[in-house]
Amino acid sequence: MYDFSNKVVLITGGTGALGKSLTQRFISSGATAIATYLRDENIETSKGKNPINAQFTKADVTQEEQVVRLISTIVERFGHIDILVNSVGGYLGGKSVTELKEHEWDLMMTLNLKSAFLISKHVIPVMKSSGLGGKIVHISSKTGLKAEGHDSAYAASKSGLIRLVESISQETKDLSINVNCILPSVIDTEANRRAMPNADLSKWVKTDDITNVVFFLCSQEAKVITGAAIPTYGLS
Numbered sequence: 257m258y259d260f261s262n263k264v265v266l267i268t269g270g271t272g273a274l275g276k277s278l279t280q281r282f283i284s285s286g287a288t289a290i291a292t293y294l295r296d297e298n299i300e301t302s303k304g305k306n307p308i309n310a311q312f313t314k315a316d317v318t319q320e321e322q323v324v325r326l327i328s329t330i331v332e333r334f335g336h337i338d339i340l341v342n343s344v345g346g347y348l349g350g351k352s353v354t355e356l357k358e359h360e361w362d363l364m365m366t367l368n369l370k371s372a373f374l375i376s377k378h379v380i381p382v383m384k385s386s387g388l389g390g391k392i393v394h395i396s397s398k399t400g401l402k403a404e405g406h407d408s409a410y411a412a413s414k415s416g417l418i419r420l421v422e423s424i425s426q427e428t429k430d431l432s433i434n435v436n437c438i439l440p441s442v443i444d445t446e447a448n449r450r451a452m453p454n455a456d457l458s459k460w461v462k463t464d465d466i467t468n469v470v471f472f473l474c475s476q477e478a479k480v481i482t483g484a485a486i487p488t489y490g491l492s
């Protein structure tokens with residue numbers, strides 16, 4: 257449906273449950289897709305079998321020097337970046353704030369918030385210098401709007417991400433760079449199926465349906481949307 261040919265797309269966390277759908281669909285839509293991962297060993301063994309318009313790169317996006325290296329490698333090879341979808345993140349719940357360890361708090365802030373700060377910080381100058389503008393989409397969460405308890409660090413990090421997106425969008429609106437985030441609730445992933453075997457799967461949103469929303473935000477049709485936090489939690 258969308259044609260992203262000639263677009264250079266960076267998908268951080270592009271091998272994760274949602275990231276995989278994003279990466280595959282961007283490749284199918286003609287984009288040059290650079291997907292990052294951190295630990296996924298399957299990627300190492302599949303290298304060489306990937307389509308010509310796909311590149312998988314190992315990078316810890318919570319470390320500034322690794323982000324700088326990642327971006328400069330992409331610019332050297334492809335010249336610019338048109339679209340960034342940041343799908344790095346993780347969940348930590350089931351503990352009250354009094355049970356939560358300091359390192360667990362730090363993990364959520366680093367993985368869900370610092371990563372978004374660092375990747376935005378280093379992609380925006382590339383989009384600015386190309387003069388072509390750009391699209392940035394971060395993945396927050398419904399919990400970023402309203403916490404449920406026993407999720408304080410996760411909720412605070414995803415809430416912070418919504419404000420980060422708003423703030424950046426104000427700074428980039430004169431550069432034709434749209435910055436938005438989406439708010440999934442539970443996504444239908446293998447990890448969630450394993451963690452919640454008795455859940456009603458009909459209430460879970462499919463990765464492909466979330467990818468549809470991301471694609472819209474990355475398209476010219478969404479050029480008037482910036483600073484938004486778009487609910488993607490279905491009708492539940």
Ligand SMILES: NC(=O)c1ccc[n+]([C@@H]2O[C@H](COP(=O)([O-])OP(=O)(O)OC[C@H]3O[C@@H](n4cnc5c(N)ncnc54)[C@H](OP(=O)(O)O)[C@@H]3O)[C@@H](O)[C@H]2O)c1
Nearest residue numbers: 269271272273274293294295296316317344345346442443
């Ligand atoms: N799943 C849900 O139900 C749900 C609900 C609401 C919001 N979200 C959000 O949606 C996004 C994607 O979720 P998901 O379920 O697809 O997650 P996932 O399957 O755990 O994938 C996470 C991805 O991020 C990568 N990654 C992890 N730590 C990293 C780091 N420090 N630097 C670089 N890459 C790193 C992982 O690479 P490796 O696999 O190589 O480690 C993987 O590619 C996250 O922001 C998550 O918080 C998910």
